[in-house]
Amino acid sequence: MSYVGRLREREQQIGRPVRVGLVGAGQMGRGFVAQVSRISGMHLSAVADVQPQLGFDALRSAGYEKVASGPAAQVVESGGSVVVSDALELVDLPIDIIVDASGVPEVGASVAFNGLLAGKDIALLNVECDVTVGFVLSNLAQQMGRVYTVCRGDEPAECKALIDYVRDVGFEIACAGKGKNNPLDPTATPDSVAVQAAAKHMNPKMLASFVDGSKTMIEMAALANATGLSVPRRGMTGPHSTVEGLADTFRPKSEGGVLDRTGVVDYCTGPVAPGVFVIGYCPDEVVTAEMEYLSMGKGPYYAFYRPYHLASVEAPLTVAEAMLDRTPSLAPTTWTAEVVAVAKRDLAAGDRIDGIGGETVYGITDDAAVAAAEELVPLGLVAGARVLRPVAQGTPLTTQDVELDDTTTIAHLRKLQDKLLAARPAAAQWPATAALSA
Template structure:
């Protein structure tokens, strides 16, 4: 509990942590709004393809004009200001950074930026969880070999869930399940950017004020982001997905231990040691009272009678048998909390979650009947959603990773609900992201049993 003190020491020494960020969208804007208020942090540079848009965003979130008036990285260093550029390569190579934040949301770009940053000795905070589930295990291994940190992003749910799991294990508890809440109905798998706000139930004024991207937010409502985030959790903690992926059972924050335990114990899970996402909606569309739509959780097992007595005595949100109990965080603050990852990487040399295995994958699944010749539009779009799938199953069946289902043409027709395969699309084998993915598969995939 001393990151702020360590940052203050860096500030007093005139040596603040030097940070660069690629991508000035919603997550990036949330981080930057707090970075200007954080002692011991200097945002040296921001890379975004839309420089004018990045400048306007900084003004919108409260940055004074002089804070981003630097005309070069040297000028930024000299005047403790920020240089905005459309050249991400220059930011990585010439920015004099300690930590790079990758927040583009583009898997191919994220992989490219991460590998470049590692080769230049930078710590990487991977906000781009899409890139993490395509090749995170390999990226983390590369960083480890280079003596740098590859970290999931604190404030985003995967890192918070990984912390829950770490807490439980450090206390000697068996982890039964871990996950988050969301707003879910089965029909949402067919959601598109045209229908997303109806499914969220948000007033359009909130959408406008927040400058919310319908394609990005559609990935939250159609089930894709849940699959991505739970795959990141599995790969960072060693948990394993359920055979058919996430079931999204309706559940309140007070019933987590009752619902998110194995079926053999009266719950809904196929096995212990897995991930699940609970819905804030009953299947009839009515709201679950005391839901956990924006929160995270872990369910633990008391393996002794004494622990179970304690679950009961201290009202530790137990199930009806007092064998299982839960811990939850009611909400997450997304980019507003990202400074924890930056400080942890730079000052402790520790990630706030990092892949240790390739246990889970996210597979492109047809939202509607797809015809040969159609070009897929990727995450949150009109064509596919991402289904959590065991990595071994994904490899054995030749399923197409969701992160590579962007701007690729269908070679055959596929029915709604069917998981796409590599053979179903025209893949450029020379594409860097494809090469890295294939290398990651070869490195981490266990042999067939």
């Protein structure tokens, strides 16, 4: 039975739809509200935004009629929708799952941690949070019988679905990744992309995080940590490719490709965007003959390609998976990749770091063990940090370069996560069922 059919059946059985709470009514949040309104058996019961009017506008434009500002719990219980200004207010409401679309690592960490403790399932449209503390949050969720997940619709979850398929049919994974529609510009800032952002009706910081490459690095790190794949090198490879050329591009250098080794995540520029891809490997002569007959090429490397990802349009599928199947769409099972902060310009002692998509830093993906050994600073922790000594443009920040704000929820969770990971053999894949007391 389809998810829609099962959601309707669930509503008939318990007498109400799945109650969804949303953090953030920006571009992604508005799209999510609109989609949920079209799905039977699912109801957007609460929206939290520091600008409450955005929440009211999103709900009303999606056709929600019973929208109020309080008393919140009573409104939700009666089948209405409520708007609040504090994301943590959602934790105490009678809702089933909280979806965070804030894009702010600290907000995501605080909502996820407190929501799990309150018995809610957690779904993130906030990959920035996942690549910083997703391992410990996934541990906590499993031990509490809850679901922690990154949402469908963004590249990591959709690419993981392809990886699962390719593995399930018996192929090895040579590479998996996404297309990027333009070359990286690590110097991009909100000011430099302001005109383009206005034309696209986007937040300039969000667009800057796309253009400077941070978002791509974050997405591929999340994919690596959810699948056990590794990072080919700092910053990945990022060649140009066409869809037709994927299997030739992402194969070992010894066979004419760009890879130093297989079993990695990567990205490419060119017309592969906005799709995701997996390069499967199978040397079996019977299989290669069949694949050639099926117009998949001569092999032994084959491109499996999905030409789209639908962002907030697909995100409600994760709510259904969590509520009906009790499974995550994507969550860390290993910690092979880290996204570290790199100076976007020359930084001077006393400067303040403004975070992802800002004026001061961008992110690059690196091997997690290398990042730990070199004491590189995770991108998701660096907002608000004070620079302690000069850092040249293009240099990864270390813990000696900046003073981090260690009072935040995300900083506390990261310390716990680091202890969990440090207790495990460096060569081992770290299962997400590790005991929190480790």
